[in-house]
Amino acid sequence: MSGALIEIxxxxxxxxxxxxxxxxxxxxVDLTIARGEMVAVMGPSGSGKSTLMNVLGCLDVxxxxxxxxxxxxxxxxxDDQLAAIRNRRIGFVFQTFNLxxxxxxLENVELPLVYGGDGxxxxxxxxxxxxxxGLADRTGHRPSEMSGGQQQRVAIARALLNDPDLxxxxxxxxxxxxxxxxxxxxIFQRLNDEGRTVVMVTHEPDVADxxxxxxxxxxxxxxxxxxxxxxxxxxxxxxxxxxxxx
Amino acid sequence: MKLGDSFRxxxxxxxxxxxxxxxxxxxxxxxxxxxIAMVAVGNGASQQxxxxxxxxxxxxxxxxxxxxxxxxxxxxxxxxxxxxxxxxKALQDQLGDSIVAIEAExxxxxxxxxxxxxxxxxxxTGVTEQYPLVREWGLASGTFFDETHxxxxxxxxxxxxxxALNLFGESxxxxxxxxxxxxxxGGNRARILNFKILGVLDAKGSTFGFSRDDQVLxxxxxxxxxxxxxxxxxxxxxxxxxxxxxxxxxxxxVRELLLVRHKIEDPASADFQVQNQNDTLAALSSVTATFxxxxxxxxxxxxxxxxxxxxxxxLVSVNERTREIGIRKAVGARRQDILSQFLIEAVTLxxxxxxxxxxxxxxxxxxxxxxxxxxxxxxxxxxxxxxVGVSVAIGIVFGxxxxxxxxxxxxxxxxxxx
Numbered sequence: 001m002s003g004a005l006i007e008i009x010x011x012x013x014x015x016x017x018x019x020x021x022x023x024x025x026x027x028x029v030d031l032t033i034a035r036g037e038m039v040a041v042m043g044p045s046g047s048g049k050s051t052l053m054n055v056l057g058c059l060d061v062x063x064x065x066x067x068x069x070x071x072x073x074x075x076x077x078x079d080d081q082l083a084a085i086r087n088r089r090i091g092f093v094f095q096t097f098n099l100x101x102x103x104x105x106l107e108n109v110e111l112p113l114v115y116g117g118d119g120x121x122x123x124x125x126x127x128x129x130x131x132x133x134g135l136a137d138r139t140g141h142r143p144s145e146m147s148g149g150q151q152q153r154v155a156i157a158r159a160l161l162n163d164p165d166l167x168x169x170x171x172x173x174x175x176x177x178x179x180x181x182x183x184x185x186x187i188f189q190r191l192n193d194e195g196r197t198v199v200m201v202t203h204e205p206d207v208a209d210x211x212x213x214x215x216x217x218x219x220x221x222x223x224x225x226x227x228x229x230x231x232x233x234x235x236x237x238x239x240x241x242x243x244x245x246x
Numbered sequence: 247m248k249l250g251d252s253f254r255x256x257x258x259x260x261x262x263x264x265x266x267x268x269x270x271x272x273x274x275x276x277x278x279x280x281x282i283a284m285v286a287v288g289n290g291a292s293q294q295x296x297x298x299x300x301x302x303x304x305x306x307x308x309x310x311x312x313x314x315x316x317x318x319x320x321x322x323x324x325x326x327x328x329x330x331x332x333x334x335k336a337l338q339d340q341l342g343d344s345i346v347a348i349e350a351e352x353x354x355x356x357x358x359x360x361x362x363x364x365x366x367x368x369x370x371t372g373v374t375e376q377y378p379l380v381r382e383w384g385l386a387s388g389t390f391f392d393e394t395h396x397x398x399x400x401x402x403x404x405x406x407x408x409x410a411l412n413l414f415g416e417s418x419x420x421x422x423x424x425x426x427x428x429x430x431x432g433g434n435r436a437r438i439l440n441f442k443i444l445g446v447l448d449a450k451g452s453t454f455g456f457s458r459d460d461q462v463l464x465x466x467x468x469x470x471x472x473x474x475x476x477x478x479x480x481x482x483x484x485x486x487x488x489x490x491x492x493x494x495x496x497x498x499x500v501r502e503l504l505l506v507r508h509k510i511e512d513p514a515s516a517d518f519q520v521q522n523q524n525d526t527l528a529a530l531s532s533v534t535a536t537f538x539x540x541x542x543x544x545x546x547x548x549x550x551x552x553x554x555x556x557x558x559x560x561l562v563s564v565n566e567r568t569r570e571i572g573i574r575k576a577v578g579a580r581r582q583d584i585l586s587q588f589l590i591e592a593v594t595l596x597x598x599x600x601x602x603x604x605x606x607x608x609x610x611x612x613x614x615x616x617x618x619x620x621x622x623x624x625x626x627x628x629x630x631x632x633x634v635g636v637s638v639a640i641g642i643v644f645g646x647x648x649x650x651x652x653x654x655x656x657x658x659x660x661x662x663x664x
Contacts, residue, residue: 059576059657080580087578098573098661102262114251115578158577 004068005165005197006033006056011065013051025051026062027220035165038192038231039199040208043217050170052217053201057090057168058082070165087116091159093200095171097151099143099158105130106139109157116162129157133187149180156187167191169200173207185210185234210234249590256591259563260598270559271599273552274640278603278633281545282625283610288538290623295530299523301450303381305346305490306523307497309333309483309504312516328517330478331466333507334374337483340503345496346486347379352466353481354473359413359462361424366412370426370462372469372480380486388420388445391465395444399467403441407449408459419443426462426473439472490524497522552599553640560592560648571652572660585653592645593638600637604630 013026025048033039043049054060055067058074061082067074070089077085086092091112099108106126113122130136133153143151152172159167169188173181189210192198200211208214209232216224260267311328334350341348352372359366375392378384391402403424410419422443430436441464450458470476487496501513501520510516564571571584611623 054658057576059661080582083575083578083580086576092576094661098569098576100570100573102258111574112577114248115574115580115583162578 003034004032005035005037005070006031006199007066007068008032008055009066011052011055011062011067013048013055013060013062015051025220026055028065029217029220029222031215031222031225033197033199035197036192036195037197037199037213038188038211039213039215040211041199041201041215041217042203042205042208043223044203047217047223048220049201049217053168053170053199056166056199057092058085084116087112088162089165091156091162091164091167093152093155093159093167093169093172095174097143097148097155097175099151099154101143104140104142105135105146105154105157108143108154109161111158112161125161126157129160130154132160133157147180148176149183152176152180152184153187156184160191165197167196167198169198171202172200173202173204179238181207182234182238186238189231189234206232249586252586252590253594255587256594259567259591260594263563266559267595270555271595271602273555274549274596274599274637275552275603275606277545277549277552278600278637279606279610280548281542281636282604282607282629282633283614284541284545285538285629286607286611286623286625287614288534288541289626289629292531292534292538293624295534296527299527299530302523303383303484303486304523305487305493306380307485307487307493307500308521308523309485309500309518310481310521311479312519328508329480329483331374331470331480332478333504334480334483336507337485337500337503341485341496341499344488344492344499346488347376348483348485349374349376349380350466350480351377351482351484352469352474352476352479354464354469357462357473358427358429359409359424360427361413361419361422362417364413364415366409368406368409368460368462370464370469370473372466372473373463374466377463380484383450384448385445386448387418388443391444396465396467399465399471401439401441401468401472402444402465404445404447404463405443406447406457406459406461406463408457409462410446412460419446493522493524549636549640553596553644556592556596556641557644557648559595560588560645561651563591564588564648564652567652568655568660568663571655572657572663575655575657576661581653584655585649588649588652589642589645592649593641596637596641596645597634600634603637604633607633 008029008031011026011029012024015023015025017023027048029048029052041049041052051060055062058069062075065075069085072085074082074085092098100111103111106123109126109129110122113125127136127139130139133156135150135153135157138146138150138154143154146154167188172188173184176184185207188198188200192212198211200207202208209228212228212231214224214226214228215222309329331350334348338348350373354370354372356367357370359368374396375390378390385404386407388404390404391400395402405413405419413419413424414422420443423440424443426439426441428434428437447459447463464473466480470478470480485496485500487493497520501516504518504520505511505513505516508517574584608625611625615623
């Protein structure tokens with residue numbers, strides 16, 4: 001077993017939109033992410049960063065290339081096996097939160113355990129996760145009764161429930177004000193400090209500056225890959241009141 | 247996903263769209279209620295027909311005269327003299343213990359009855375001594391006439407309960423005398439005959455709307471020689487077979503014996519016909535079964551329409567919840583999880599509709615029973631079981647396609663759906 005959590009070689013993905021329009025979203029991406037990293041994927045619209053996220057999250061299967069997640073080759077798995085990987089190994093955080101509107105916070109957090117994992121004690125596990133994101137007092141609230149920042153924290157609690165290897169976030173602060181953004185980033189950094197691997201797509205440099213590594217995509221390939229020498233600390237910014245965005 | 251979670255989800259989404267769910271359910275409710283009520287009425291009708299037939303006596307074989315065509319000249323059936331009292335006696339001798347009882351009947355028309363200053367008009371029929379055995383009809387009081395009364399064509403009578411009540415009121419008619427009167431006309435002189443009353447029959451109710459309790463029974467010979475003048479001939483010979491199983495056998499035997507007695511070689515030109523009660527019952531029950539089936543299919547069609555409503559609303563529901571399906575898939579729901587979630591939702595809709603439909607169907611049959619008291623209505627456990635089974639099956643059949651569409655959604659496309 002190598003130290004790499006994610007190992008991608010020559011990934012290609014082409015979308016057929018309608019009859020004649022063919023979009024080649026990924027044109028041979030190579031990327032290795034080790035356990036414990038916190039990576040920002042940046043790039044302009046159409047650079048393929050969202051497609052890369054979908055592939056990393058096993059929501060989509062590449063047309064060519066190899067994707068090994070924790071030493072499992074993902075490209076050959078069927079739908080149900082992919083669903084099991086999403087359930088056990090990956091936690092998703094979306095820009096639009098994607099909570100189920102009819103369920104309250106606790107039930108939303110429980111959802112991954114409904115579909116797999118150790119369903120025993122799922123209520124207690126969900127409560128612990130909500131406590132971890134500071135929302136233990138909001139268990140009975142519906143998403144419509146919470147602020148955007150609170151909803152995103154519920155979504156993070158949901159992502160953590162099955163103790164995943166990888167937390168994937170797609171523009172997690174895109175719909176939030178600067179203070180809420182800082183809170184969310186602080187949570188991600190804390191998770192990373194605890195050893196969890198975090199990969200987030202963002203187009204905001206301020207957000208990316210909180211990560212340890214920035215991968216820039218352009219035209220379906222990795223264009224630039226750099227280490228951030230001193231990532232900004234969201235928790236310190238919250239204390240000093242500067243906020244994530246100057 | 248555990249079944250309990252699926253059920254909770256199904257109930258939740260039904261509860262969220264209360265109006266929509268209840269309207270959808272209404273289709274199934276009406277369908278199931280229609281099936282239950284229609285089949286109950288159909289079953290009731292067929293039970294009524296059966297019990298009516300059986301109230302005439304069970305295991306009966308009836309021999310009646312048949313019109314004979316000779317050289318294109320066709321004789322009159324009922325008036326023919328083909329069947330006689332001697333035929334009956336011969337059958338009685340030859341069938342012996344293989345039958346329970348046998349009797350011969352001769353109608354004597356309607357007569358004016360008079361007793362103790364009262365008048366009544368009744369049908370008079372000549373029968374033989376085993377009539378109570380054949381018809382399983384006991385006496386409320388007095389005795390029936392015996393062989394001696396018959397062989398000596400005495401003027402004795404047994405009354406139906408209605409006739410007795412109308413002529414004698416509350417007093418006991420047994421041992422009293424009544425007059426049978428016929429006015430002059432049609433070349434006949436006016437006649438007055440005095441009959442001694444031997445007994446009164448049990449009350450039996452009506453058959454196909456005709457009261458069977460308003461009649462006068464006299465010895466067949468009396469009906470022949472005194473009342474009608476048709477010496478020897480009878481309208482019918484009625485045999486009560488040993489059991490339902492031996493009926494076909496006995497029917498064949500009766501036919502053979504009579505053919506020999508009447509010296510007829512070709513059974514097709516027989517001057518009599520033998521009818522078996524089982525055949526009559528079978529014919530009637532096939533009619534009522536068709537009737538019930540027809541009523542059931544009318545209900546079935548409304549159930550089908552209800553099912554299409556379910557499918558329609560489930561498709562809408564899947565469409566509306568595309569994003570939810572995407573989210574569920576993203577956190578690890580497999581195809582079968584999504585499939586079972588929507589299937590269970592559909593089955594919960596139709597199952598609940600089915601149960602409410604049974605309640606409504608029961609209410610309708612109760613209402614019909616109150617309005618139309620003489621129609622026996624039967625909701626059987628079988629009908630209820632079929633209705634529940636069918637409504638659940640409709641949920642599965644009409645919920646399957648929408649559920650499969652939901653299960654097949656690509657997670658990315660579902661998440662992007664606006």
